[in-house]
Amino acid sequence: MSDSALRIKLFKTMVLARTLDDRMAKLKAQGEVAGSAFLGRGQEAFSGAAGIRLRPGDVFAPLIRDQAGRLAFGESLLDVTRTVLGRRTGPMRGRDGNVHRGDWPAGRLPMISHLGAMVGTVVGTLLARRIAGRQQAGDLNVGVAAIGDGGMNTGALHEALNAAAVERLPLILLVADNQYAYSTSTDRTFACKHLVERAVGYGMAGHRCDGTDADACLDTVGEAIAAARAGKGPQMVVADLLRLAGHGTHDDASYVAEDVKSRFGDCLQLHERTLTQQGILDVAAIAAMRDEARTQVEAAVEQARAEPQPDPAAEEWMARSERDLVNLRAP
Numbered sequence: 001m002s003d004s005a006l007r008i009k010l011f012k013t014m015v016l017a018r019t020l021d022d023r024m025a026k027l028k029a030q031g032e033v034a035g036s037a038f039l040g041r042g043q044e045a046f047s048g049a050a051g052i053r054l055r056p057g058d059v060f061a062p063l064i065r066d067q068a069g070r071l072a073f074g075e076s077l078l079d080v081t082r083t084v085l086g087r088r089t090g091p092m093r094g095r096d097g098n099v100h101r102g103d104w105p106a107g108r109l110p111m112i113s114h115l116g117a118m119v120g121t122v123v124g125t126l127l128a129r130r131i132a133g134r135q136q137a138g139d140l141n142v143g144v145a146a147i148g149d150g151g152m153n154t155g156a157l158h159e160a161l162n163a164a165a166v167e168r169l170p171l172i173l174l175v176a177d178n179q180y181a182y183s184t185s186t187d188r189t190f191a192c193k194h195l196v197e198r199a200v201g202y203g204m205a206g207h208r209c210d211g212t213d214a215d216a217c218l219d220t221v222g223e224a225i226a227a228a229r230a231g232k233g234p235q236m237v238v239a240d241l242l243r244l245a246g247h248g249t250h251d252d253a254s255y256v257a258e259d260v261k262s263r264f265g266d267c268l269q270l271h272e273r274t275l276t277q278q279g280i281l282d283v284a285a286i287a288a289m290r291d292e293a294r295t296q297v298e299a300a301v302e303q304a305r306a307e308p309q310p311d312p313a314a315e316e317w318m319a320r321s322e323r324d325l326v327n328l329r330a331p
């Protein structure tokens with residue numbers, strides 16, 4: 001079992017991610033967000049555990065439900081609110097309204113697609129680091145790529161996993177089996193008993209955990225990341241969970257079957273219960289965390305609101321981290 005400080009850190013991250021997601025959904029309902037808002041409700045434990053187990057120098061390719069992992073791996077609240085509200089001060093300078101944000105120098109890769117494209121990007125990054133001699137044997141920088149049950153069936157993912165296994169790269173594939181790909185349930189997307197069975201076929205280690213149990217996520221993801229760091233090659237971690245929202249705010253998730261709902265709890269409520277029952281946090285401490293999260297999120301919303309949107313005619317349209325890289329290369 002991880003130490004109390006880490007378990008509390010994960011809880012705090014989950015509270016902040018949930019508060020932020022809820023606020024983004026509200027902004028969408030208020031008509032302040034172009035496009036949809038995508039929420040990670042119910043997936044915060046698994047995603048946050050990965051972000052917490054990473055360290056500077058690692059790379060993380062999050063997907064649309066990974067607000068918790070993003071925050072734990074250093075994304076600021078302002079990066080989120082500026083992006084969602086389309087401000088030119090945001091990491092993508094207002095070009096992207098929601099999920100395609102990132103920061104290359106910080107190791108947070110901007111998402112190309114939810115459906116497998118990012119795994120090859122992480123694999124390429126890890127291979128490049130090895131070739132450039134930027135890895136220290138036995139203590140490797142790792143790359144985490146997130147994927148869903150639907151994304152597990154794309155060609156790009158298969159090619160990338162095969163390459164990672166052949167090259168024994170320190171890749172961790174974080175598979176959130178949330179029972180649906182949009183409205184398609186998993187009995188229509190794969191025929192094996194459990195997705196972790198596929199790890200054997202790729203020649204990589206496989207782990208599974210209950211994605212609603214924050215402690216299990218911290219432990220299992222921690223073990224997988226430690227194994228990759230030690231040079232044991234790519235690791236697949238499959239979490240069983242349920243997204244407690246629609247695909248995006250445009251989707252009411254009315255297709256989620258009642259028996260599926262009854263099988264999965266809310267990771268945030270469950271972690272809160274465990275930590276209070278074990279006397280690690282009390283009700284007052286939790287209320288204070290929630291208040292703090294609300295205050296921080298509100299401040300980030302207000303600051304982004306006060307900032308300018310891009311001027312399409314005048315904007316240079318270069319992502320912020322892209323410009324940082326250009327400046328780094330300049331003589």
Ligand SMILES: Cc1ncc(C[n+]2csc(CCOP(=O)(O)OP(=O)(O)O)c2C)c(N)n1
Pocket residue numbers: 065113114115147148149150151152178180181182243247
């Ligand atoms: C090639 C392609 N086809 C379809 C889509 C639309 N699309 C985006 S996410 C998604 C479902 C993804 O399901 P899953 O991988 O299970 O992730 P989840 O949304 O459940 O987190 C679909 C169909 C897309 N982005 N790209």
Ligand SMILES: [Mg+2]
Pocket residue numbers: 148149150176177178179180181182
């Ligand atoms: Mg899914």
